Amino acid sequence: MIELDRVCKVFGAPAGAVRAVEQVSFRVEDGETVCLIGTSGSGKTTTLKMVNRLEEPTSGRILVDGRDVHTQDLIRLRRSLGYVIQKGGLFPHRTVAQNIGLLPRLEGWPADRIRVRVEELLELVSLPAERFAKRHPHELSGGQQQRVGVARALALDPSHILMDEPFGALDPLTRDNLQEEFLRLKSRVGKTILLVTHDLAEAFRLGDRVALMHEGRLVQIGTRVDFRLRPASPFVEEFLRSHLDGPGEALALDLLDPEARIVRPGQEPGPGGPLLFLDPEGVLEATAAGADQPRFENPPTLAASAQRAAALEFLLKTRLPALGVLDEQGRLLGAVTPKSALRGLQRT
């Protein structure tokens, strides 16, 4: 667990102090991935670097697994926190195997154990050791370098990993690949991860939760649904609108059919549709394409965070005229219909 408690960082410059991070508090739970997002200069990197003490906070406390990082031996602390940066930061004069094996070597592991570990890690990041171990970084593509960077960060099997725009410098296709791989890896290694990105789609895709920073302050932290349903401020709304415009990124939440109407017990459905019928407890009891159309009792529902592809697939499978969309508390938000699920796709 990583915990930040009212952390501030002021860069003192004679010309004028820069308040890079102000009163930031949040936690990354064990096994959780939190993505720090925000515009350039909002203080993400500074926040991250204070965790492994590449920067020292001006005030506030940072705890890793309950222990104040400030009281720990600097070197031990850093070796217990994997660190991945943009472009990998690989040592150009060392081979892939030497890059990955460096920390184990400094830890005094025997050569055999290092070799085994390097092979294991290369396999984990899908780079066959026999082809890649002896190469130098400049003989790798950007994506391959980044994989090596990740493997290197995992060398000592740290329980926490800090990543600063790990996929930032890659072309979109490679980035997509690596994100995919990241999710696969995450499920296999179960680390606590704090990841900085400036790509909102990436943040929502990779993070269990997303922390949005603006001008040094933490504006909101939560899931995508939280952000969508309960934006903390007009700034957050605006930020989401301007940073999430790819149609492929839409969730069930974004695809609600404005024509769908909720019908409470005793209400007259009236003309038009589709319709969502609630029981007296407010639970969805049936759906129908219109007032004089067949009712489908006890229909399945969709989570607000379901992705468009999942929603479409579900609609096709069930052949329902409308699928109820529920928020995390099980409250009905609206319905996705075949028409609304396809909305936006034609445009591109």
Add this chain to the structure above:
Amino acid sequence: MRRLLFALLPAILAILMVWGLTPARAEEPRTLVVGSKQFTEGRLLSEILAQLLEARTDLRVVRRMDLGGSRVVFSALQAGEIDLYPEYTGTGLLEILGDPRSGGPEETLKAVREGFLRKYDLVWLEPLGFNNAFAMVVTGEKARELGLRTISDLKAHPGLRYGISLEFLERADGWNPLLEAYAFPREELTVRGLQHGLAYEALAAGHIDVTNAYTTDGKLERYGLVALEDDRGFFPPYHAVPVIRGEVLRAHPEVGRTLALLAGSLTDRRMQSLNYRVEERKESFEAVAADFLKGRGLVKESRPLTARARSGSFLQYLVDHPQQTWALVRQHLTLTGLAVLLACLVGIPLGIGITRWTPAAPPVLAAAGVIQTIPSLALLAFLIPVPGLGLGARTAVLALSLYAVLPILRNTWTGLRGVDAGVLEAARGMGMRPWQVLTMVELPLAVPTIMAGLRTSAVITVGMATLAAFIGAGGLGEPILTGLYLNDNVLILAGAVPAALLAVLVDLFLGRLEALLAPRGQD
């Protein structure tokens, strides 16, 4: 293998150091060190003094000939690195005492005697006789053509081209005061500075019309030159006198008595002809000195003498003197190697230091730059009196390394700062200790830049090391400098060509080393 070489390099150079450094002067009570300036007459007079002392006292005489200009020799005398050398009264008064008074020969001698004794405990013995004054000279032809007889006559011919020796241009009793004393229209003169040894050739070839010379110069006759009369009595008298440390004279009064035998024994003409024998007839200093002493009945039997070889080409010279040449090359390499090693030992850690603590960088780099601008002779003269340095290899190595340090320092700084910021951040962030970051990441990545600096530095130092000859530290500068004042191209080339070759070889060798040490995997 690469790492091994890297580790061995300082060791190899350190061995060179032990092998090469001459010890500072051993304090042997029965030894007398005779020094000389670096020009024919000074060297010849010193040889005469040395031989006379060898023949007539039981002191062991050590020769430290061919030291740089007045300043260097005087510094050496003051520092006790040498015990005596012949100096000129005028030089002593104006150059060393900085006394602008001008007067007749008697007054001048009296002034330097008093001044030197009081200020430095140095004693001017008896004058040898001749007055090697400065003179402005023109070819006889020119003198007749323009009717030149006195220095004042020159003023009527503003078109004349002046080639003035570098030393004379700088001297307190030299060019500028001369212009003032004669009220020359300074702006109208065409003046270029040149090495004195080359001035006569330039005069003979018609590249210049007037130069400064010495009245006893053996070459005046050969080139048919006429000395113009100093009609305003500007030039002070330059009588040659052995100058000795008071301490030495008190311990060995016989030295004073012996040298008194030479008082007044050399007239202007006799000195001119002795100079002529060395310079034009290519006789050796030793032979001419011995001959002179025997002729005066001051020594009985002269040692077997060899005439200086009159070799056809410098290649022939090198072939004829393999051991000498090899010794000079070895000395030269030792001086260079030690200086560069010392510069590395200082420059690399300092370069690392200023990347750790950056506020120090601008002043440190500026200071190293300033050192580069100090004229080499001034630096040498400044270092000689420092205890433990004196004449010889130590001072030469130190001076050379001061010049060698800048490229190494600057490239260390540049190389370290050039290391990719992301790489450094990753290294620190992953938990490498500061010295691990330095030795495993920063230095290996900076090696190509540092090596390039080292290479530049070494090549420059090979060239600079020829200056070591100024302070008797040997090296290939020895034949070059002797060749310059003897006007002997063969000698000049015998030093210059191997020095140039050495520079090329050093560059090639370090280039190979650089390639070997460069980390793999650099784009």
